[in-house]
Amino acid sequence: MLLKRILSSLIGILYIFLMIYFGGWFFKLSVLLVSLILMYEFYHAFIKKGYRPVKWLGYLFLSLIFMLMSFSNMVLHKHIYIIFAGGIAIFGLVMTVLNSAISIKDILVTFFAAFYPGMLILLLIPLALESESDGMSILLLALLVTWSTDIFAYFIGSKFGRKKLCPSISPKKTIAGGIGGLAGSILASLFFYFVFSQSLKLDFKWFHFIIIGFLSGILAQLGDLSASSIKRYCNIKDFGKIMPGHGGLLDRLDSLLFTLPFIYLCSLVF
Numbered sequence: 001m002l003l004k005r006i007l008s009s010l011i012g013i014l015y016i017f018l019m020i021y022f023g024g025w026f027f028k029l030s031v032l033l034v035s036l037i038l039m040y041e042f043y044h045a046f047i048k049k050g051y052r053p054v055k056w057l058g059y060l061f062l063s064l065i066f067m068l069m070s071f072s073n074m075v076l077h078k079h080i081y082i083i084f085a086g087g088i089a090i091f092g093l094v095m096t097v098l099n100s101a102i103s104i105k106d107i108l109v110t111f112f113a114a115f116y117p118g119m120l121i122l123l124l125i126p127l128a129l130e131s132e133s134d135g136m137s138i139l140l141l142a143l144l145v146t147w148s149t150d151i152f153a154y155f156i157g158s159k160f161g162r163k164k165l166c167p168s169i170s171p172k173k174t175i176a177g178g179i180g181g182l183a184g185s186i187l188a189s190l191f192f193y194f195v196f197s198q199s200l201k202l203d204f205k206w207f208h209f210i211i212i213g214f215l216s217g218i219l220a221q222l223g224d225l226s227a228s229s230i231k232r233y234c235n236i237k238d239f240g241k242i243m244p245g246h247g248g249l250l251d252r253l254d255s256l257l258f259t260l261p262f263i264y265l266c267s268l269v270f
Contacts, residue, residue, distance in 0.1 A: 008243040012252065016143070020136055023129065031124045032066050034249065038117040041239040041248040042230075046109050049234040052102060053110040054095065061088045061111065062118040069125050117250055120257040127264045137196055142263040144188040145213055146256045149220035152184025153177040170228040182217035189213030212266055216259045223258030227251070
């Protein structure tokens, strides 16, 4: 199992580096593909619970948001996309009137998936491509603190974990693992500072990175626990099987969905 986790992680990391290397539309379309896969996994979790989300409507809604983010400099286009996105939301509600088999809950799940996980992962685009020359570096920071939280929490929790962190949601998570995850995130953030501080144009100081690491570690674990809460509600073990040893993409990226908005906000504030 551990070997499968490592191999699938390496493949994922390799593709991320290709995205960063080529950038531009290859990066954007890759992010869109990932967001659609995440939505697909989310929908199928709720389908197993008995919901009937209108998947094509959610995909269309997210695609319009993607277009809005990709053509943000075109004011006319921006307004058109907002109108279309609002029209899709209205159409979703009208469907509950025209088709009694579709409930309000189905439509709520349909559009919720466009925000979580869909739009949250789309934040990779402005973070990486619209933050001038620092964008890819800040993206690396987001990945480092998130992955370090997961890795440290896993190994320290496995070695020293006794007392459960949140047994009703994720029985394997321990307090020791949670503390280890925080330590890993802080160390990764400080490592980033010492390696990239000279090249960054952002006004970040070393103590900023301690705060960023600490808060990112908390958010990453909340993201993991939130995804576990969804899986428990839907009575599933994993969101998918696309990543052997991990499950679905949403199983692998659940923490990043919570750290991305925070890291992006930090890049805007500082």
